Amino acid sequence: MPEQAVHVHQAPTGFIRKYVFSLDHKIIGLQYYALAFVAVFTGMVLSWLMRIHLVWPNAPIPGLGLLSKTGAPGGIVTPEYYLQLMTMHGTLMVFFVLTNAPFAAFGNYFLPIQIGAEDMAFPRFNMMSFWTTFIAFCVLVSAFFVGDGPPLSGWTAYAPLSAVGGDPGPGQAVGQTLWGLSIFIFCIASLLGSLNFIATTLDLRTKGMTLSRMPIVSWAWFITSCIALLAFAVLLPACLLLILDRVAGTSFFVPSGLNISDHMQPHQGGSPLLWQHLFWFFGHPEVYIAILPAIGIVSHILICNMRKDMLSHKVLVYCMMAIGFLSYMVWGHHMFLSGMNPFSALVFSFPTLVITIPATIMTLIWLGSLYGSNLRINSASLFCLGFISMFVSGGVSGFFLAQPSIDIYLHATYFVVGHFHMVMGVAAIMGVFAGTYFWFPKMTGRMMNETLGKWHFFLTFIGTYAIFMPFHYLGLAGNVRRYSAFTDDYLVPLVPVHKFITFAALFTGAAQLIFIFNLFYSRFKGAPAPANPWECTSLEWSTPSSPPPFDNFGGKHPVVYHDPYQYGVKSSTGDYLMQTSPEQAGQTP
Amino acid sequence: MTASREGTSEVMATTLPPPVQHEEEKRERPYDGGGGFRNLVPANGDRRVVADPKGEPTRTGIWVALAAIAMTFAALSSALFVREGSSSSDWHHIVLPRILFFNTAALVASSIALEMARHRVAAFMRGQAPKRSAAMLWLNGTMLLGLVFVAGQYMAWLQLRAQGLYLPTNPNSSFFYLFTGVHVIHVLGGLGGLTRVMVLFSGRFGWRLRRSTLDATSYYWHFMGALWIYLLFLLWLKL
Numbered sequence A: 001m002p003e004q005a006v007h008v009h010q011a012p013t014g015f016i017r018k019y020v021f022s023l024d025h026k027i028i029g030l031q032y033y034a035l036a037f038v039a040v041f042t043g044m045v046l047s048w049l050m051r052i053h054l055v056w057p058n059a060p061i062p063g064l065g066l067l068s069k070t071g072a073p074g075g076i077v078t079p080e081y082y083l084q085l086m087t088m089h090g091t092l093m094v095f096f097v098l099t100n101a102p103f104a105a106f107g108n109y110f111l112p113i114q115i116g117a118e119d120m121a122f123p124r125f126n127m128m129s130f131w132t133t134f135i136a137f138c139v140l141v142s143a144f145f146v147g148d149g150p151p152l153s154g155w156t157a158y159a160p161l162s163a164v165g166g167d168p169g170p171g172q173a174v175g176q177t178l179w180g181l182s183i184f185i186f187c188i189a190s191l192l193g194s195l196n197f198i199a200t201t202l203d204l205r206t207k208g209m210t211l212s213r214m215p216i217v218s219w220a221w222f223i224t225s226c227i228a229l230l231a232f233a234v235l236l237p238a239c240l241l242l243i244l245d246r247v248a249g250t251s252f253f254v255p256s257g258l259n260i261s262d263h264m265q266p267h268q269g270g271s272p273l274l275w276q277h278l279f280w281f282f283g284h285p286e287v288y289i290a291i292l293p294a295i296g297i298v299s300h301i302l303i304c305n306m307r308k309d310m311l312s313h314k315v316l317v318y319c320m321m322a323i324g325f326l327s328y329m330v331w332g333h334h335m336f337l338s339g340m341n342p343f344s345a346l347v348f349s350f351p352t353l354v355i356t357i358p359a360t361i362m363t364l365i366w367l368g369s370l371y372g373s374n375l376r377i378n379s380a381s382l383f384c385l386g387f388i389s390m391f392v393s394g395g396v397s398g399f400f401l402a403q404p405s406i407d408i409y410l411h412a413t414y415f416v417v418g419h420f421h422m423v424m425g426v427a428a429i430m431g432v433f434a435g436t437y438f439w440f441p442k443m444t445g446r447m448m449n450e451t452l453g454k455w456h457f458f459l460t461f462i463g464t465y466a467i468f469m470p471f472h473y474l475g476l477a478g479n480v481r482r483y484s485a486f487t488d489d490y491l492v493p494l495v496p497v498h499k500f501i502t503f504a505a506l507f508t509g510a511a512q513l514i515f516i517f518n519l520f521y522s523r524f525k526g527a528p529a530p531a532n533p534w535e536c537t538s539l540e541w542s543t544p545s546s547p548p549p550f551d552n553f554g555g556k557h558p559v560v561y562h563d564p565y566q567y568g569v570k571s572s573t574g575d576y577l578m579q580t581s582p583e584q585a586g587q588t589p
Numbered sequence B: 001m002t003a004s005r006e007g008t009s010e011v012m013a014t015t016l017p018p019p020v021q022h023e024e025e026k027r028e029r030p031y032d033g034g035g036g037f038r039n040l041v042p043a044n045g046d047r048r049v050v051a052d053p054k055g056e057p058t059r060t061g062i063w064v065a066l067a068a069i070a071m072t073f074a075a076l077s078s079a080l081f082v083r084e085g086s087s088s089s090d091w092h093h094i095v096l097p098r099i100l101f102f103n104t105a106a107l108v109a110s111s112i113a114l115e116m117a118r119h120r121v122a123a124f125m126r127g128q129a130p131k132r133s134a135a136m137l138w139l140n141g142t143m144l145l146g147l148v149f150v151a152g153q154y155m156a157w158l159q160l161r162a163q164g165l166y167l168p169t170n171p172n173s174s175f176f177y178l179f180t181g182v183h184v185i186h187v188l189g190g191l192g193g194l195t196r197v198m199v200l201f202s203g204r205f206g207w208r209l210r211r212s213t214l215d216a217t218s219y220y221w222h223f224m225g226a227l228w229i230y231l232l233f234l235l236w237l238k239l
Helices: A002-006 A015-020 A025-055 A079-114 A123-145 A174-203 A216-247 A272-306 A313-326 A342-370 A379-401 A404-410 A414-444 A450-476 A489-525 B020-028 B047-051 B056-086 B099-126 B133-162 B171-201 B211-238
Strands: A566-571 A574-577
Touching: A025 A079, A025 A123, A025 A414, A025 A489, A079 A123, A079 A174, A079 A216, A079 A272, A079 A414, A123 A174, A174 A216, A174 B056, A216 A272, A216 A313, A216 B056, A216 B171, A272 A313, A272 A342, A272 A379, A272 A414, A272 A566, A272 B056, A313 A342, A342 A379, A342 A404, A379 A404, A379 A414, A379 A450, A414 A450, A414 A489, A450 A489, B056 B171, B056 B211, B099 B133, B099 B211, B133 B171, B171 B211
Parallel strands: none
Antiparallel strands: A566 A574
């Protein structure tokens, strides 16, 4: 066939080319998924260690003493080591899980297929971006094994704590420099990835696949890549300045006259606020980098399981665009307590409240579309409902935090921890779970076990609420975050709540074993998946095999005739019309 | 952009020439490159024609990359403003080394040389010029001027060092080294791209230079020059 001859790259045969340094976007997507998988369970174990230490501060944790002799002598976590665990938990989760799993992993796998391309626009950049991310991950994790251990300045790495070079104390030495280096490398990887996503979406759409015919989730990945491109382009130089402050003795972030551990620091005149501005200019869009792909995944799956389009999926896309645009104007709401001019706080408060409008419209579209629909209940759609629930519960507390006057009280408490864990962390993870259950048949050719999936959902749903709802109560009661033990008078009565949360965290974490088992069991022993198990219309379900062949469509480019969500119509296939079907939809049955 | 689209079909290279029966269709509906919000895949779902515009993402990609680079320098510029505002006591003005202006001239000249090279390359591709040598000469000139710029920046650093101004000496010297250093990395990227263009254009090993590769490299190069003029102005104004 002459078609094969023009193919730009042939399917590789060797193991290394096929599975390790692969140019295939599907393999790269799976690699991202695997990396996120390792990172999420590492991060989860770290959170267990923190939770156990919080409620039993003097109990030795077996084996931990081996990891760090100074940080956890005899397995008992020191206050500094608690902060170091917290920093690593946050960094792993935000960068290597929430950015990688819903965006890079699923996006790499399904964006080209959904728009009818045979690969990403720049397959080599794609491979580079994964391996660069992998190097960033290794650099970060290596911080566990250096002298004085990993950094303790939080995933936000606030200066001057993070910016003072030398070795002023535990968690402020090489580990912090490795953190800066790791995130610097991660930025490069994310920029390469975003560039690839944008060029792919704009240039490689197949015939008939206009922008307005792209499924919501492809739109979500596209908008996310636009956000990520500009956000990581700011974090990149910020990390460079941080590293220069640490290793070259410059004073971008370290103020004059700073005395740390009885040492007068040589730096002069730097601005700690500058770091916060640069960091949060990235950091707030990052929240949407985590959540927009999940929003897209959830909408896509819900539409398929409701057997009807959203009230308006186009409005959903416009809302995502509005959120993406507004996400650049709200970074200061993370800094109400930073000593920034109070007028600035007011200025940042306003767009923060405005950004809730598109978020609310999206929620109303989901609820309004779900109302009265015959939702097919399966693991994927249940996780979608879980996502909406988490998004709303976590989002509502955002209204309080957007008010500078209320935020002054709540900002440094567990209220904020509960807020972002629900709206950004758990919600996005629910989206990843939904995507996994939904696309697993396409990725492996086998179905996941539904019974286990439903158990996984209900235990996770109950468990995560049991963990994060009490956080809000703790915050209102004035429980300060980042304390490693609660021995002070007014905090002592709150310890039972913390015990409850710790049990809930251990329980929820254990429930994830069901998912791991299901994932590996179904991969090898699951029931063979039909070509289109969910009767979905988008292009990923019209590939000739599951998993799709190397060039996705077996030597042909599909032609698209319809908007993405033709459900509830009469056609030869049933109540839906594939995007690739040349049929005209009959009237609604 | 518009001018560069001429003769796209001659320049666009695939590993095999496209089959004859699709030529007509291409003429009927010429490939509308350059990204944009249109459905860009031209044919009836057949890969032979779809494979043809491969490489056009390069053109989109370069604009996306330039946006990210612009954002990086915007962040650094705002860092400069914030840092200046945070503490005026240690803000010591430095005299910019004269050689910077010479370097600027070299970089501007290199952009002109690249444009000359681009016309020569197009002429060769269209068959109007018999040999590659004229185009190669201008490409070499561009490369040389780019290297002169990098060497000149290095001279500027040496001059600053001679005045006792090192990276951590004061915020002004920090920002000077920072901006010029990051920009030199940017220039080295451009030199790498230009080397790639020259290797592809040389026609060895059956390699072909795509028009989009040449265009993307030249956009990057001109952006680099414009960015440097902005940076020079910023450094002159603030440091």
